[in-house]
Amino acid sequence: MWYYELNQKPFGPVSQETIQDELKAGRITHMTLVWREGWPQWRHLGETELAGKIPPQVAPTITPPIYVPVQKYKKTTPSSLTKLFWWWFGLNLSCFPYYSLFPFLYEDFPTPNLTIIGLILLFWLPLCAGAVIQFIYIYKLWQIVQDGFARTSPGQAVGFMFIPYFNYYWFLPVYHGLAKDMNAYIDRHFRSTSGTVLRKAHPGLALGFVIATWASLLVGMGLGIVMYFVIFFSVLNGGLSPETFQNFMIPLVIVYGALMILEIIMFFDFYLTAKSILIADNNNS
Structure with a gap:
């Protein structure tokens, strides 16, 4: 038995x-x-x-993984990327005078002033145009690293930035993640390429910009809430004095001005790395 x-x-x-x-x-x-x-x-x-x-062993049938082809994106050229960056830079730079003078444009806030309204519209036009070009620029940057290993697609990188509240988190993978994915792309494709052509992005710079953006949002919301009540009670009492208005606006101008400078530095860092990748890609093709 x-x-x-x-x-x-x-x-x-x-x-x-x-x-x-x-x-x-x-x-x-x-x-x-x-x-x-x-x-x-x-x-x-x-x-x-x-x-x-014992009957002969039959080898198990192994089903191969489903092949999902990597979506091919037409990459921009180094010259096109250069034009796009400098257009974005110029439009944002043209808004600096408005940001700098904004706290001093009002004499009897909130009394309407056609000159002030005209200046606001004048500087809002390049600001809006710069925002559009910035989204195109981000899309083009993410196109460059699409080899099947990127953490997101160009469409998602830009599209998710329009989702309210979620977009505050999305800054992290879009900017910090882009710097890391650029460097990983270089490691995968150009390990033997001379370092004189390729340069890597700085993820710490992108992370610093994201953290500064989150901090500026908190500062802006805090000052905005306080200013709302100050304006409300000031209007009830006959108007808001220029001095009070300036006391609230000058800190905001300093914070957002510093944030814009940091953003320009970060995008310039992306530009240099992306351009080096495009040049190396063209040399290898």
């Missing part, structure tokens, strides 16, 4: 015919431990006289 082990439990006693039936059914194999009277210890079934009764 035989005993066999199944799922770490002993079964038996059973006849030799039962063992053969279990083999045919596939419930036990040549590696199953068995024992019979007179044996000092358990053995694998393939080591016993029943080894000849």
